[in-house]
Amino acid sequence: MKIMQAFRFEAAHWLPKVPVEHRCHRMHGHSYRVEVILEGQVDETTGFVVDFFDIEAAFAPLLKRLDHHCLNEIEGLENPTAENIASWIWRHIKPSLASLSAVRVFETPDCWAEYDG
Ligand SMILES: Nc1nc2c(c(=O)[nH]1)N=C([C@H](O)[C@H](O)COP(=O)(O)OP(=O)(O)OP(=O)(O)O)CN2
Numbered sequence: 001m002k003i004m005q006a007f008r009f010e011a012a013h014w015l016p017k018v019p020v021e022h023r024c025h026r027m028h029g030h031s032y033r034v035e036v037i038l039e040g041q042v043d044e045t046t047g048f049v050v051d052f053f054d055i056e057a058a059f060a061p062l063l064k065r066l067d068h069h070c071l072n073e074i075e076g077l078e079n080p081t082a083e084n085i086a087s088w089i090w091r092h093i094k095p096s097l098a099s100l101s102a103v104r105v106f107e108t109p110d111c112w113a114e115y116d117g
């Protein structure tokens with residue numbers, strides 16, 4: 001069984017590795033959506049794979065670091081592409097969410113990157 005919980009945050013960033021003519025080389029912002037996807041057996045007693053409240057608790061410290069910040073200033077996110085944000089989130093929440101299956105980061109409603117370890 002798979003379950004998913006979504007989170008949103010607002011952040012600024014710029015992409016240092018693209019050519020200076022690329023518009024994403026300039027500082028700009030996005031309304032990011034993050035989908036945290038878990039996979040596992042449904043517990044017979046609770047009916048949960050994992051309690052959504054536990055996912056929220058695991059993600060809360062990251063949300064605090066990401067929301068309304070400049071992503072380039074966060075350690076490990078110096079090149080904050082959607083791909084790198086997805087793997088950064090994975091690295092930080094996997095220790096507290098063993099059944100983590102994937103992290104999907106939407107930079108816009110039409111573009112996402114997914115990391116599954
Ligand atoms: N593979 C990736 N490609 C690009 C990434 C990325 O993270 N991974 N990121 C960017 C820029 O961050 C860029 O800002 C993307 O957003 P934006 O240009 O605003 O998106 P749209 O083109 O859909 O926006 P419109 O202004 O509505 O056209 C670029 N590439």
Ligand SMILES: [Zn+2]
Pocket residue numbers: 013024028029030107
């Ligand atoms: Zn961008």
